[in-house]
Amino acid sequence: MEEVDVEPAVTNxxxxxxxxxxxxxxxxxxxxxxxxxxxxxxxxxxxxxEVRKDEDIYSPNLRKLFNESHHIFVxxxxxxxxxxxxxxxxxxxxxxxxxxxxxxxxxEELQQVAASVLVLQVSILLAIELIWNxxxxxxxxxSLLLHLLDWVxxxxxxVDEKAAEVLQSESPAEHHDYWDVVxxxxxxxxxxxxxxxxxxxxxLHPAARKMYxxxxxxxxxxxxxxPGGTQTxxxxxxxxxxxHGEVNRCLQDNSFASNQHLEIICKIIVxxxxxxxxxxxxxxxxxxxxxxxxxxxxPTVKPTELHYYAQSCMTxxxxxxxxxxxxxxxxxxxxxxxxxxxxKECSIAxxxxxxxxxxxxxxxxxxxxxxxxxxxxxxxxxxxxxxxASGLFTHHSLWQLAVDYFDNCPEFGRVYLGLQIExxxxxxxxxxxxxxxxxxxxxxSEQVRSICKIxxxxxxxxxxxGSALSWxxxxxxxxxxxxxxxxxxxxxxxxxxxxxxxxxxNLGPAMLLSDRLTFLGKYREFHKLYGEKRFSEAAKLLLxxxxxxxxxxxxxxxxxxxxLPLLEQKExxxxxxxxxxxxxxxxxxxx
Amino acid sequence: xxxxxxxxxVSQKISKTRWRLVSHSSLQQPDIFAxxxxxxxxxxxxxxxxxxxxxxxxxxxxEGDPQLLCEYKHDGDVLDLQFxxxxxxxxxxxxxxxxxFRHHQNSQxxxxxxxxxxxxxxxxxxxxxxxxxCSSPEIVTVGEDxxxxxxxxxxxxxxxxxxxxxxxxxxxxxxxxxxxxxxxNSIGQLKLWDFRQQSDAPSQILSLSxxxxxxHCVDRHPNQQHIVATGGQDGMLCVWDVRQGSTPFSxxxxxxxxxxxxxxxxxxxxxxxxxxEDGSLLHWExxxxxxxxxxxxGGRNNSMISxxxxxxxxxxxxxxxxxxxxxxxxxRLETTHMLPSQTLSxxxxxxxxxxxxxxxxxxxxxxxxxxxx
Numbered sequence: 001m002e003e004v005d006v007e008p009a010v011t012n013x014x015x016x017x018x019x020x021x022x023x024x025x026x027x028x029x030x031x032x033x034x035x036x037x038x039x040x041x042x043x044x045x046x047x048x049x050e051v052r053k054d055e056d057i058y059s060p061n062l063r064k065l066f067n068e069s070h071h072i073f074v075x076x077x078x079x080x081x082x083x084x085x086x087x088x089x090x091x092x093x094x095x096x097x098x099x100x101x102x103x104x105x106x107x108e109e110l111q112q113v114a115a116s117v118l119v120l121q122v123s124i125l126l127a128i129e130l131i132w133n134x135x136x137x138x139x140x141x142x143s144l145l146l147h148l149l150d151w152v153x154x155x156x157x158x159v160d161e162k163a164a165e166v167l168q169s170e171s172p173a174e175h176h177d178y179w180d181v182v183x184x185x186x187x188x189x190x191x192x193x194x195x196x197x198x199x200x201x202x203x204l205h206p207a208a209r210k211m212y213x214x215x216x217x218x219x220x221x222x223x224x225x226x227p228g229g230t231q232t233x234x235x236x237x238x239x240x241x242x243x244h245g246e247v248n249r250c251l252q253d254n255s256f257a258s259n260q261h262l263e264i265i266c267k268i269i270v271x272x273x274x275x276x277x278x279x280x281x282x283x284x285x286x287x288x289x290x291x292x293x294x295x296x297x298x299p300t301v302k303p304t305e306l307h308y309y310a311q312s313c314m315t316x317x318x319x320x321x322x323x324x325x326x327x328x329x330x331x332x333x334x335x336x337x338x339x340x341x342x343x344k345e346c347s348i349a350x351x352x353x354x355x356x357x358x359x360x361x362x363x364x365x366x367x368x369x370x371x372x373x374x375x376x377x378x379x380x381x382x383x384x385x386x387x388x389a390s391g392l393f394t395h396h397s398l399w400q401l402a403v404d405y406f407d408n409c410p411e412f413g414r415v416y417l418g419l420q421i422e423x424x425x426x427x428x429x430x431x432x433x434x435x436x437x438x439x440x441x442x443x444x445s446e447q448v449r450s451i452c453k454i455x456x457x458x459x460x461x462x463x464x465x466g467s468a469l470s471w472x473x474x475x476x477x478x479x480x481x482x483x484x485x486x487x488x489x490x491x492x493x494x495x496x497x498x499x500x501x502x503x504x505x506n507l508g509p510a511m512l513l514s515d516r517l518t519f520l521g522k523y524r525e526f527h528k529l530y531g532e533k534r535f536s537e538a539a540k541l542l543l544x545x546x547x548x549x550x551x552x553x554x555x556x557x558x559x560x561x562x563x564l565p566l567l568e569q570k571e572x573x574x575x576x577x578x579x580x581x582x583x584x585x586x587x588x589x590x591x
Numbered sequence: 592x593x594x595x596x597x598x599x600x601v602s603q604k605i606s607k608t609r610w611r612l613v614s615h616s617s618l619q620q621p622d623i624f625a626x627x628x629x630x631x632x633x634x635x636x637x638x639x640x641x642x643x644x645x646x647x648x649x650x651x652x653x654e655g656d657p658q659l660l661c662e663y664k665h666d667g668d669v670l671d672l673q674f675x676x677x678x679x680x681x682x683x684x685x686x687x688x689x690x691x692f693r694h695h696q697n698s699q700x701x702x703x704x705x706x707x708x709x710x711x712x713x714x715x716x717x718x719x720x721x722x723x724x725c726s727s728p729e730i731v732t733v734g735e736d737x738x739x740x741x742x743x744x745x746x747x748x749x750x751x752x753x754x755x756x757x758x759x760x761x762x763x764x765x766x767x768x769x770x771x772x773x774x775x776n777s778i779g780q781l782k783l784w785d786f787r788q789q790s791d792a793p794s795q796i797l798s799l800s801x802x803x804x805x806x807h808c809v810d811r812h813p814n815q816q817h818i819v820a821t822g823g824q825d826g827m828l829c830v831w832d833v834r835q836g837s838t839p840f841s842x843x844x845x846x847x848x849x850x851x852x853x854x855x856x857x858x859x860x861x862x863x864x865x866x867x868e869d870g871s872l873l874h875w876e877x878x879x880x881x882x883x884x885x886x887x888x889g890g891r892n893n894s895m896i897s898x899x900x901x902x903x904x905x906x907x908x909x910x911x912x913x914x915x916x917x918x919x920x921x922x923r924l925e926t927t928h929m930l931p932s933q934t935l936s937x938x939x940x941x942x943x944x945x946x947x948x949x950x951x952x953x954x955x956x957x958x959x960x961x962x963x964x
Contacts, residue, residue: 063602067954071598074933397604397630400935400952428668428685428719429735429760429777430606431630433824434936434952437848437868462713464737466759470777470805500758502796503778510803 029394056352068102070401096136103129152291159184173200191219271297286317310335357388382409393420466503478514485516515550598955599656603628605950607672610943621943627669637662663701671723683720687711722763733761753791762807775806797837822850859964866937872929
């Protein structure tokens with residue numbers, strides 16, 4: 001066996017006492033565990049425990065996530081393969097944004113509920129959206145740095161909150177958080193906003209006007225690379241170095257020495273790492289530090305260089321004692337463009353396959369995932385979708401979503417669906433009809449027969465013969481139709497009359513489903529004809545019933561008994577042919 | 592039309608949606624609707640508001656999500672739901688129970704007003720109660736046990752039971768006249784019952800010739816009481832004249848799977864709405880020059896065209912078969928898809944005034960406030 005990636009988590013079974021043996025059985029999404037003795041007799045705990053890894057699936061708040069993302073997933077699968085990639089790319093980006101907005105919507109709702117147990121769920125969703133957003137940004141064309149800046153800004157909402165608070169105060173420039181806000185803006189590359197804030201400070205200190213003007217100029221002249229524009233990368237690089245040199249000169253000249261805050265800002269925009277690290281609290285995460293550092297030191301960073309900076313930033317930012325968390329490792333893998341590692345780490349860290357399944361599927365559609373086949377035949381995308389869908393299938397309600405996921409797993413989806421769909425409990429006819437429709441649409445005839453048989457048996461047990469027949473018709477189950485007809489005929493024999501006439505009188509073409517059923521219908525017709533005193537037609541029908549040999553043997557005596565009164569009727573005419581048939585019947589009876 | 596409709600995800604599969612009644616005289620648009628869920632460990636009934644207060648709304652049909660007013664636990668799937676009056680609804684359950692709930696508007700709470708716990712049952716099992724119709728204080732229910740039961744909202748016991756009304760499951764019930772009801776069953780029969788008669792037999796049985804396709808829904812024309820529409824397992828829309836003959840005179844291909852509900856528009860009966868397991872909701876509209884809508888003129892004089900606002904997903908089959916020879920352009924029938932494609936089954940719909948609400952197995956509710964009627 002291969003080495004494990006992480007130590008397996010230990011789950012204690014509460015009611016099982018120490019030193020006892022545990023037996024277990026795998027279920028589709030869980031394990032059943034029970035105490036057991038290896039002796040012939042003795043007492044032991046009589047509970048069965050269900051151990052389940054994925055609790056999220058039962059969270060009422062996350063259900064919206066599952067349903068909305070299912071809708072997006074199905075839409076994604078229908079994007080036509082043959083479209084040129086330049087048409088597909090914007091669609092994929094839009095779909096990625098849709099997924100993320102669904103995550104955000106779910107998160108916002110959870111935050112409003114504000115129960116303590118949900119804090120963990122919120123933070124997981126936050127992390128998921130962060131990772132997804134990063135993956136999306138890294139695949140976009142254009143300036144990598146600008147995308148990363150967007151990413152960081154999106155996930156650092158507290159700056160705007162603080163800024164709003166400061167601006168709404170009596171004298172913003174004297175607010176205790178004022179400089180924090182300005183520095184935060186600079187760290188995020190939001191220089192325009194930083195300048196606007198600084199103006200307020202400048203008006204308070206007219207004596208230092210020149211200094212503020214200088215800072216304003218430096219901030220306004222910082223070049224940003226726009227890949228869509230006419231400027232080439234080289235031209236930008238030259239401009240940037242020029243600007244960088246200018247800022248450096250200001251530092252060397254001590255232009256800002258008299259104002260500690262402006263001096264700090266100057267050091268930041270020149271890319272001084274120590275100054276950046278002094279503001280860990282404002283940066284709050286190592287990836288913010290990374291992006292800021294890149295912005296002010298290496299604005300022309302190439303994707304291939306990204307991982308080097310990421311690794312070093314993480315090391316610099318985190319204390320020697322603090323261990324990187326799973327999220328950190330995932331982000332690092334993303335910066336290294338190692339999608340497989342991202343997925344692997346996420347699979348381990350998260351309870352639920354939702355995230356990795358949908359992200360992998362999207363990346364696969366974008367052709368960003370080299371599909372290598374796993375040991376068990378399917379590729380990574382399919383494996384994750386199957387795992388996710390199987391988990392959904394164990395849910396009492398979400399199983400319907402799982403069907404579409406299985407449909408889009410070409411190798412094993414059908415098999416998985418076929419096996420699991422038979423285990424759905426069918427409490428009402430309505431539910432059985434829905435499950436049947438799913439099976440029929442996929443030509444799963446075995447499952448159709450099985451479900452119809454279950455429903456028909458249940459109906460029969462409750463003496464609902466019409467329902468039972470309706471199910472047999474759906475499954476085209478001749479054997480069952482025969483069984484039902486037998487029941488009717490038995491009823492007739494014991495009671496002397498037919499029950500459920502509304503059914504037998506209106507069988508229609510269903511009558512042909514089985515011989516016994518045909519006989520039943522015709523026999524009832526005979527009774528009707530007799531009741532209406534149409535004796536010659538009744539006699540003809542009776543004769544044909546006897547000669548066609550569809551009557552069960554047990555019924556022949558009854559038929560003959562029925563024939564007796566007819567013989568006494570004067571209107572019944574006999575033709576020689578009929579006589580011969582009667583003799584034939586009588587002779588076959590005597591055998 | 593598609594822009595006016597948005598999904599609200601509600602974390603429960605919706606089996607039924609119904610508008611609260613508004614008085615016919617006022618021009619008010621409906622404001623409140625009730626929903627029932629199914630297939631949950633804990634099912635619920637819920638009341639929602641779309642915030643229409645009084646007549647004039649802005650041009651923008653979509654003003655915001657339906658807001659949840661209150662909800663209440665429901666034992667078993669909600670298989671049918673009807674408003675008894677402004678404050679009370681009747682629900683039928685997969686446990687066979689029939690329950691009246693009262694919505695207290697002031698406190699936005701719900702309480703159980705009355706309950707008949709095992710109204711529909713087998714000797715040793717529960718029988719789901721599949722349909723209800725009411726005309727206060729009378730309530731009529733039907734179930735998988737083939738019984739028809741009549742209750743009165745203010746009385747404890749049961750007024751009348753027709754024990755073996757049907758040998759198969761009765762899927763839906765509706766009033767034909769004040770003393771007559773219609774039921775549809777899973778062997779494709781439409782039965783009329785006259786409560787003035789003592790006997791427990793139907794006064795009339797109608798069915799399609801040919802296959803006994805189970806029927807799931809039935810609705811009566813609001814003005815012409817002999818005209819009835821049904822839908823069933825094969826997704827066909829049938830229109831019947833119960834005075835004449837025992838077979839429908841109008842058959843239209845509508846959906847590619849079970850049709851769950853059919854509704855004539857209560858005040859504009861030239862419009863008909865159907866919803867189905869195949870995830871679509873269709874709006875049928877006739878534009879005839881005669882007084883009678885084309886689908887009521889019988890098969891002969893119509894030509895039907897299909898005009899979908901959006902192509903069905905996957906480019907599948909056409910919905911309306913070009914029907915009938917003979918004299919065309921006496922009447923035209925147009926159908927429109929009202930939902931974005933690729934939804935799961937639409938289980939229920941209701942339409943009142945210009946407002947339409949529907950619920951799906953994708954755990955979403957759709958509201959359209961500008962239905963073109």
